[in-house]
Amino acid sequence: MITLKSTSTIVPSKPTPSGTLWLSESDQRMQWTHAPLICIYKTTGNNNEKTTTLETLKDSLSRTLVPYYPLAGRLHWIHGGRLELHCNAKGAQVLEAYSEAKLDDLGDFAPTEAIEDLVPKVDYGSPIEDWPLLLVQVTRFSCGGLCVGTAMSHTMADGWSAANFFNAWAKVARGNELEENEIPFHDRTILRSPEPLMPPRFDHIEFTKPPLLIGHTDAKEVQKKKSCVTLLKVTREQVERLKKKANEIPYQDTEMVSTRPYSRYETIASHLWRCICKARAGNISQPTRVYTMLEFRSRLKPPPPLRYFGNAVLQTVTSNCVHGDLLAKPLSFGAGKLREAIERMTDEYIRSALDFIASQENVIPLRSSFHIRAYTETPNFLGNPNVYIGCWINLPFYGIDYGWGKPIYVGPGLLNDDGKAFIMSSPAADGSLVIALRLQTDYMDSFKKFFYEDICYGNGM
Structure with a gap:
């Protein structure tokens, strides 16, 4: 109270x-x-x-x-x-x-x-x-x-x-x-985009409608499903174990620009994605996507000033995958799809996306539904069968000391959509992670079981 x-x-x-x-x-x-x-x-x-x-x-x-x-x-x-x-x-x-x-x-x-x-x-x-x-x-x-x-x-x-x-x-x-x-x-x-605006130079799939559940023509029924939240804790050893699995079985069915090892985010997000799909137990042909926000300061040429205050982020999205591929193929499959989505965001692509937004007569349909669900209905609901996985790993929130010491926990005060998650550094600052997730209540217990079991015993990972 x-x-x-x-x-x-x-x-x-x-x-x-x-x-x-x-x-x-x-x-x-x-x-x-x-x-x-x-x-x-x-x-x-x-x-x-x-x-x-x-x-x-x-x-x-x-x-x-x-x-x-x-x-x-x-x-x-x-x-x-x-x-x-x-x-x-x-x-x-x-x-x-x-x-x-x-x-x-x-x-x-x-x-x-x-x-x-x-x-x-x-x-x-x-x-x-x-x-x-x-x-x-x-x-x-x-x-x-x-x-x-x-x-x-x-x-x-x-x-x-x-x-x-x-x-x-x-x-x-x-x-x-x-x-x-x-x-x-x-x-x-x-x-600001220069005038006159250039037409988009890419196929901006991040602005297209997300996949729906097979057999559904809209997301109204899914939006009504009861959901709940959880906080997952992943030790440094578990993170490293997943990274090793993701990188020891490469999957080459992607158009990746680089071959560097998969990051913590790519690895954990791929594991989250496949475990959510496994818990949802959908049709193996069910299309699904992962959405995330990508901070692009360092990707622009030239970059904005170091202390630029505002939004320097755009949504990026994986290409459509199906449940069957995510579950049957190695962890690197999902990580590779995430890598594609991240590396797609070059200087030219970002500026094309900004031009695309500037060219719209009405920007309301482009706004991410993941920040508004608690307050109003949204036609572009990104929940089941899709996932949003934000990354707070490198945000310096644990330095916020007002004079009585550093915080013992920093996290979202609201998580308002099915399939929405944030991957965050833990207060221990030892390489361990904390994940805040909201999922439909019917699937949460199965998800948590798969999440931790598959870290150690996951098949094909």
Whole structure:
């Protein structure tokens, strides 16, 4: 049970630039809802001093919003389902909350309903120009532990930008000043497509409709199925065992650009994909895809500035596979399909995708359904028979220290679609991983059984 104590609006501590900020096609591609994140901190003497803790966070946030002034603005709808940002310093929202529970009562912090209560709620029924782009809920537990739950508009930032902001805020909260190379870069026009727009140079399958279950003409029935969440823990030894299996039996039925060993992400995502398909027990001819978001800063030529603040991500997708191939062929088959999807995203392909988005009269159909399902119906549901597997492995969330130590857990505060997963580094920072997954309840027990059994005994892996 969460009790809200207070709500405050935090504006930048100094005057900031005003006016309209153009949003890139990558920004427009993202959902306009907020990405929920929880950072859990253990009991310390400092965070028991509730007044000092909350005031420090508010004051430091006010100062951090000066260089990060777009987060204090408001979005406005314009033509074709697009958005623009009004930099008007209306501020972020900070909520103070208290729970009689202890951190131990929350278990492993899987994004259940109890965890969702730790993330501030946005009133999506109100006009978009009234929505804060950043909301923070500081929840204090009876044991002295803290949760800093945040909701940041996904139109404003991708994972890297969000992580840079939270680490900058934490640095200011510790009493330090941001250095010049830590100041964000806000000119998103560097991603603007030149005029006149060039026609797409590739077959952008990431914008095509996902496969449906055989025998279905839409996903309405599937969307109604009950689902649940779990948090999977994979040790460093298990990760290495899977990587070895993926790389010792190469599968060459792919047009891979490179032959480097499969990464942790490619390996674990392939294992997840095949185990989900195995648990769903579909027709062996059932088509399926994996979707993910790819951060493209280093892939552009020239790359954007190091501290570019915004979305520099695009969705990529595997080609259609069938259940039978994923289950019968070695682990490298799925890893190879993921590799193809990732290596497809060259500078030329990315710019072609941005041109494609820019050419659309209405961008709403292009927005990823995985960020909006909890709030509205979506025609492009990506669940069964498909999978979304996000990668947070390299995001520096465990450096977010507001002055009472580093978090003991960082993860999504909401996981809202069947077949949606995030692969994350574990708090131990020892090469082990944590995976947050939502799956239809009917399949979860079978999936977990296959997931761990197949790490050790998987056939053909």
